[in-house]
Amino acid sequence: MKFTVSTLLFAAAAAAAVSTVSAETWKITNEDSGSRQNLCALQVSTCQNNCGGPDQAPMAFCNTTTMAWGCGCLKKTPDFETWNWPIPAAxxxxxxxxxxxxxxxxxxxxxxxxxxxxxxxxxxxxxxPVSYTETDDTSTEPRYVGPAVSYKGDKLGDLNDGNDRSNLVASEDESSSNSDDSSSKEGETDKEKDSKNSDATSVFKTASLALAAVVFAAVSI
Known part of the structure; x- marks a missing residue:
């Protein structure tokens, strides 16, 4: 059996594509309708209990579609840690x-x-990690994705949940430092280039291995 160069290259590319696994991306609205309704019911009841009852919680709301939530009491400030509210925890x-x-x-x-x-x-x-789901009213859509920081204010590593936060973090850092240091921007550009080069090298290596396997099989035949 004879193999043309184009056939071998196609086989190598196909093998490389198969070896690539798409990452999942998280968003709380990915939850099914039933789960969102249960979460919202728990969120509202938790707020009402913290305020002292339904009549003491005029700003207890949760949108079952967007998962926007909020809690405001009539006579007190909610004293429930944000990271323990049902929506942020979920x-x-x-x-x-x-x-x-x-x-x-x-x-x-x-x-x-x-x-x-x-x-x-x-x-x-x-x-x-801070949850960007709290809003001022039920009609406002949450931000969902923001800088990877903890409620304590510490910067976190990559959450690996499919959401790209690199630009969000860089933007926040720049606004807080009010710095226009061109060398810093060049450094970020170099990192991006290195990352792209690394990805390209990885794909090339995978394709090369697949091509070698196909060629070996062809020679054996």
Whole structure:
């Protein structure tokens, strides 16, 4: 059996494509309708209980479509830690679950990836990643994705939940420092180039291995 160069290249490209696993992307609205309704009911009741009853919680709301939520009491400020409210807690758990799933989709040693998920998703604590779901009213859509920081104010590593936060973090850092340092911007550009080059090298290596396998099979035949 004879193989043309184009056939071998096509086979190599196909093998490389098969080896690529698409990462999941987390968003709390990914939850099914029933789960969203249950979460919202729990969110509202938790707010009402914290305020002292339904009549004391005029700003207890939760949108079952967007998952926008808020809590405001009539005679007090809610004293429930934000990271323990049902919606933020569920948002953290969902992000962690996707992080773990994305680790499972990687090749090679996944232990460091799993440890990173644990380190960046300390749900129900002040070290949990901030949930960008709280709004001023039920009609306002949440931001959903923001800089990866904890409620304590610490910067977190990559949450690995499919959401790109690199520009959000850079933008916040620039606004807080009020710095226009061109060398810093060039450094960020270099990092982006290095990342792209690394990805390209990885794909090339995968394609090369696949091509070598096809050629070996052809020679054997």
């Amino acid at each position: 948002d953290c758990k969902g992000s962690n679950d996707v992080c773990v799933n994305n680790c499972n989709g990687q090749s090679g040693d996944r232990s460091k990836c799993f440890i990173s998920c644990q380190d960046t998703h300390k749900c129900n604590t002040e070290d949990a």
